[in-house]
Amino acid sequence: MSIRTELQSAREELARYCQRLAADGLAVGAAGNLSVRVGSRVVITPSGLDYGELTAGEMCVVSLSGDELDAPEAPSSELPLHLAIYRTTEAAAVVHTHSAEVVALSVTRAELPAVHYAITSMGGPVRVAAYARFGSAGLAAAVLSALDGRRAAILQNHGAVCYGASLADAYDRAVLLEWLARVYRLARCYGAPRILTDAELAEVSAETRRLRYGERRRR
Numbered sequence: 001m002s003i004r005t006e007l008q009s010a011r012e013e014l015a016r017y018c019q020r021l022a023a024d025g026l027a028v029g030a031a032g033n034l035s036v037r038v039g040s041r042v043v044i045t046p047s048g049l050d051y052g053e054l055t056a057g058e059m060c061v062v063s064l065s066g067d068e069l070d071a072p073e074a075p076s077s078e079l080p081l082h083l084a085i086y087r088t089t090e091a092a093a094v095v096h097t098h099s100a101e102v103v104a105l106s107v108t109r110a111e112l113p114a115v116h117y118a119i120t121s122m123g124g125p126v127r128v129a130a131y132a133r134f135g136s137a138g139l140a141a142a143v144l145s146a147l148d149g150r151r152a153a154i155l156q157n158h159g160a161v162c163y164g165a166s167l168a169d170a171y172d173r174a175v176l177l178e179w180l181a182r183v184y185r186l187a188r189c190y191g192a193p194r195i196l197t198d199a200e201l202a203e204v205s206a207e208t209r210r211l212r213y214g215e216r217r218r219r
């Protein structure tokens with residue numbers, strides 16, 4: 001596939017997922033942002049436009065160092081955060097949300113503990129990165145530190161960020177993270193939740209790897 005075709009399909013995929021953001025409760029209005037890596041380039045949503053109306057042609061293409069290569073609109077103000085994640089992880093896509101459950105958790109807790117084994121999708125309990133202004137280098141640094149060994153982080157008084165091997169993978173993780181935060185809040189209504197141990201989480205990860213290996217063999 002030519003780079004031009006790859007960039008176009010990334011733009012179209014981003015536009016499709018933008019349509020889902022509000023309906024899935026992950027962001028309101030123009031909040032939050034999504035990006036996809038295509039080789040040494042990143043396609044990212046523009047700043048300040050309503051997600052329900054974003055089109056493929058309005059997505060911005062930048063280099064990994066942030067140079068605008070094709071930007072009909074201003075790229076998202078969280079571009080430095082997205083680029084920092086691409087430069088330091090194996091991420092192929094990044095999803096940044098302002099979903100209610102994670103924001104509520106971020107202002108009262110230091111991490112989302114392992115209340116359900118599905119948290120292994122995040123790499124373990126999800127840390128809350130200390131507050132720093134949106135779009136700042138300080139925020140990118142705090143999030144990178146919280147992402148150590150994880151594929152998701154919660155941003156204090158702000159939202160959450162997830163990455164994945166594809167946009168679908170990163171987006172599904174963002175939906176799951178919001179669900180896990182909700183489960184934790186609900187569990188706390190009943191009392192002190194039982195938290196899964198490191199050994200129990202390791203057992204789940206090992207079994208997940210074993211089942212994936214089985215899937216490949218059956219093909």
Ligand SMILES: [Zn+2]
Binds near residue numbers: 078096097098134158
């Ligand atoms: Zn944000």
